[in-house]
Amino acid sequence: MSISRRPDQQRSFCPGPLDRRSWLRIGGISWGALTGGMVPSLADVLRAESAGPANRQGIDDFSVILFWANGGPSHLDLFDLKPDAPAEYRGPFRPIETRVPGMRITELLPRIADLADKFSLIRSLHHERNQHSGGTHRFLTGYESLAANLPRSEYPDMGSVVSQRLQDRSRGIPVYVGNTPFYGGGAAYLGPGCEAYMPAANPLTASGNNSYDPVPIYQESTSNSDLQISPEGILNLRRRQSLRRTLDRLPEHLDPARAMASLDMFHERAFDVLASGRARRAFDLNRERESTRRRYGDTHWGKSLLTCRRLVEAGVRFVQCQATFRLKPATGRTSNWDDHSVNSDIFKAYAEKLPSFDQSVSALIEDLYQRGLDRRVLFVFCGEFGRTPLIRHQDASGRPGRDHWADAMTVFVAGGGLRMGQVIGATSPRGEYPVNRIMDSNCLLATIYQQFGLDTSHSFVDNNGRPIPILTDGKPIPELL
Numbered sequence: 398m399s400i401s402r403r404p405d406q407q408r409s410f411c412p413g414p415l416d417r418r419s420w421l422r423i424g425g426i427s428w429g430a431l432t433g434g435m436v437p438s439l440a441d442v443l444r445a446e447s448a449g450p451a452n453r454q455g456i457d458d459f460s461v462i463l464f465w466a467n468g469g470p471s472h473l474d475l476f477d478l479k480p481d482a483p484a485e486y487r488g489p490f491r492p493i494e495t496r497v498p499g500m501r502i503t504e505l506l507p508r509i510a511d512l513a514d515k516f517s518l519i520r521s522l523h524h525e526r527n528q529h530s531g532g533t534h535r536f537l538t539g540y541e542s543l544a545a546n547l548p549r550s551e552y553p554d555m556g557s558v559v560s561q562r563l564q565d566r567s568r569g570i571p572v573y574v575g576n577t578p579f580y581g582g583g584a585a586y587l588g589p590g591c592e593a594y595m596p597a598a599n600p601l602t603a604s605g606n607n608s609y610d611p612v613p614i615y616q617e618s619t620s621n622s623d624l625q626i627s628p629e630g631i632l633n634l635r636r637r638q639s640l641r642r643t644l645d646r647l648p649e650h651l652d653p654a655r656a657m658a659s660l661d662m663f664h665e666r667a668f669d670v671l672a673s674g675r676a677r678r679a680f681d682l683n684r685e686r687e688s689t690r691r692r693y694g695d696t697h698w699g700k701s702l703l704t705c706r707r708l709v710e711a712g713v714r715f716v717q718c719q720a721t722f723r724l725k726p727a728t729g730r731t732s733n734w735d736d737h738s739v740n741s742d743i744f745k746a747y748a749e750k751l752p753s754f755d756q757s758v759s760a761l762i763e764d765l766y767q768r769g770l771d772r773r774v775l776f777v778f779c780g781e782f783g784r785t786p787l788i789r790h791q792d793a794s795g796r797p798g799r800d801h802w803a804d805a806m807t808v809f810v811a812g813g814g815l816r817m818g819q820v821i822g823a824t825s826p827r828g829e830y831p832v833n834r835i836m837d838s839n840c841l842l843a844t845i846y847q848q849f850g851l852d853t854s855h856s857f858v859d860n861n862g863r864p865i866p867i868l869t870d871g872k873p874i875p876e877l878l
Contacts, residue, residue, distance in 0.1 A: 455850025456773050456814055460709040463556070464702070464758070466720045466780035467580065468529065468607065468735030471799050472807040473786055473828045474747055476502050476518050482827045486786045488797075489744055497818045505751035508759035514818040515762050515771070516811035517877065521822025521831035524782070524838045527801040529735070530581030530605065532781035535803075537582055539839045539868045548603045549583040553857070555842060556715040557584035557591040558867055562851050563714050564591075569675045574708055575717035576614035576701070578603035581781075582717075586859040593717055596680065602719065607731045607740070611697045611721040615704040616680045679711035680704060689764075697722070698757040706764055709774050714849075720778070722750040734780055738791045738798030743784075745796075765812045775813025775848065777841075782806050786828045804830045808841060813848055815877040839871025847873045 471488075473479055478492040478501065492501035495513035502510055502518075509516075526535040526542075534542040537554040544551070553561070560573035561584075575593030580603050584591040596616065601609045678684060682703060693699035698720065705716045721732045728749055729741020736743035758778065765771045783806035784799030792798070805824045811817065822834035846853050846867065853871070856864035 455848050457850070458712075458773050459813070459848045459850070460714050460774045461555075461559075461716070461813070461845060462702075462705045462709060462761075462774065462776045463715070463717045464705075464720050464776065464778045465579070465717060466734040466778065467533070467602075468731065468733030469532070469780040469782045469784055469801060469806075470734045471736065471743065471747075471784035472520070472805060472824070473784065473799075474503060474743070475506075476807040476809060477520050477805075477824055477828055478503060479786075479826060479828050482786070485788050486827045488788065490747070497820075500818075500820050503747075503751070505747060506755045508755045509762075512759055512762050512811075515766055516776075516809060517815070517817050517819045517821060519808040519810065519821045519836075519841065519874065520805075520824055521834045522806050522808055522836050522838045522841060523831055524803050527782065527803045529781060529801075532801070532803055533579055533581035536779075536781050536838050537579065537842075538585075539842050539871060542581070546605060547581055548605070549578070550581060550585045552865065553585045553587045553591065554579065554582040555845065556582075556593055556717050557587050558846075558851070559715045559849060560584070560591040560593075561587050561857070562855075563849070567712060567714065570679070570712040571676065572713065573715045573717075574614070574713045576719055577612040579717070579719075580605055586865075587857060593715075607733050607735050609721075609732060611723060611732055612719065613697065613701065614716075614718050615682055615700040675711050679707045679713070682707075692756075692763075693760040694753060694756045696753045696757065698753050699760070702757045702761045706761055706770070709770065710768075720754075722753070724749055736784065736798050737800055738789050738796055741798065742796040743788075743798045762811050771812035772814045775815065775845065776811040777845075778809040779806065783828075806838075810877070813845075815844075815848070819876060821874065821876045834876075836874065837871055839868055840874050843868060843871040844873040844877055847878075 473486070474488050474490055478490065479487050480492055481487075490503045490505060493504045493507065493510055494501055495510040497513040500513050500518065502513075524532070524535045526532040528545045530547050531542055531545050534540070534547060534550050534552070534554075537556075538550055538552040540552040542551045556573045556575065563572050566572075571594040573591070573593045575595050575598075577595055577598045578592075578600065582603075597613060599609055599612045602612060682690060682700060685703060685707070690699070690703065693703045701718050705718055708716050720734070723732050724730075724741060724746055728745045729736070731740040736746055758776075761776060765774055765776065782801055782803040785802045786805075787799075788797045789800055790797060805828060822831055822836065824830060825832050843853055851867065853868040854866050856866045859865050
C-alpha cells in the first residue's frame with residue numbers, strides 16, 4: 398500500500414565615531430572569534446546601523462533549551478498516534494490519556510503525560526526538505542539551502558542569530574552553548590564568533606555520520622575542560638588583559654586587517670567567562686543535590702538536561718543539545734533518530750530510549766515550573782522532520798522502520814511564558830500531512846524570536862555584501878501567545 402500524498406492545496410504560511418570594539422559588535426564577532434575574514438567593512442557598519450536596534454518587546458532574560466532529535470523523530474509513535482489507521486501505518490504503541498482532556502500521547506511516556514498542562518504540542522508544522530542536513534538547515538535557519546547534504550549552514554541558524562543579537566547583554570557566561578555541531582547548522586556569514594561554545598564537540602556530528610557516540614554537554618570527571626583555571630591562571634589572564642589594552646592603543650594603520658581587534662574581542666570574552674567562574678559552576682553537576690540527580694537519572698539524557706537547566710539559570714540564552722542515544726547493537730547501529738529499517742528496529746529503539754526520555758524530560762519540566770523558570774525558559778523537543786506514516790521493511794532482517802518525512806511533524810514545547818496545555822493543529826487520519834492550522838516551520842522560529850524580542854526583519858550582511866533578513870516569512874503562532 399502506498400502513501401497518499403498531500404493533495405494540491407495552497408500552503409499557508411504564518412506568513413559619532415565608533416571605536417574598534419563597536420565595529421566588532423555590530424559586525425557579529427563575539428565569543429570564540431578569531432580573524433576568519435569576518436571583520437566588517439565601513440559599509441557593513443553603516444548597513445547594520447541603518448537597520449536599527451533589536452525589538453525589545455520580548456522577555457528580557459528569555460532563554461531556549463533546544464533538545465534536538467537529529468535524524469527525525471516519528472510523530473506517529475510519540476505525540477500524534479493514529480490508532481485507527483491500518484496496521485502498516487499505526488505501529489504497535491497505544492495512545493494514553495494525559496492530564497489535558499483530549500490530548501493523547503504514546504504509552505511509553507506516562508510521566509510526561511501527567512504534565513500535559515505544562516506543555517503544548519504543535520502537530521501541523523511542515524517544510525519541503527527531506528534530507529538530514531538540508532532539513533536541519535531549513536528548519537533552524539528559515540531558508541532553503543542550495544546544497545542538499547551540506548555539513549555546515551549557508552544561512553545562520555537560530556542559536557547563532559540569538560548569539561549575534563544578544564552578545565552585548567552577556568558577561569561572564571557564553572550566550573550560546575551546545576554539545577556538538579549540527580549537521581547542516583552553523584553561523585554561516587555571521588562568523589565563528591557566533592557559533593555555540595562546545596565543551597567537547599565531535600566534528601563527526603556535522604559530517605553525516607550517524608553512528609557516533611552521544612556527545613556530553615556536561616563535564617565528565619575524565620575530561621580536560623578548558624573551563625578549568627587556577628588562581629595563577631586568572632592572574633596570568635589579568636596580565637594578558639592589561640597587555641591587550643596597551644596594544645589596543647596602537648595606531649590603526651599598524652593593524653590594517655584589524656586582526657588584533659578580532660583577537661581582542663576573543664580574549665575579552667574568554668577573560669570574562671574564565672575569571673568569573675559562572676560557566677564553570679553551571680557545568681558542575683556536583684553542585685546539585687543527589688536527589689535531584691537521581692530524579693533526572695544517571696544517564697546521558699539525565700545529565701545533559703540537568704546541565705541545560707543549570708546553564709539557562711546561569712544566564713546562557715540558547716542551549717542546543719543533540720538527543721542522541723546509544724542503542725543495543727541488536728536493536729540498531731545508529732545513535733540518532735534516523736530510524737530507517739536499515740538502521741534500526743524503530744519500535745525496539747523507542748522502547749529502549751523513551752523510558753530515559755520520559756524520566757529526564759519530565760524532571761526538567763517539573764524543575765522549570767517549580768523554580769519559576771517556566772516564565773522565561775522555553776524547552777523545545779523536535780528534529781528536522783517527522784517519519785513516514787507507512788512502515789517500511791527494507792532491511793534484510795525484515796525489521797520495521799520509517800523514512801524521512803518533511804510533510805508533517807510534531808514539535809513539543811514547554812514553558813517560555815507561552816500558553817501550555819493545548820494541541821495546535823492536526824494531521825490526516827494516517828498522519829501524512831497537516832489538515833488543520835497548516836503552518837510552515839518558520840512560524841515556530843518567528844514565535845521564538847518574538848519571545849527573545851528580536852525583529853525578524855532585521856538584516857545581516859552576507860559574504861557578498863547583500864542584506865539578508867533573519868526571516869523572510871513566518872508569523873508567530875497566536876495560540877501560544
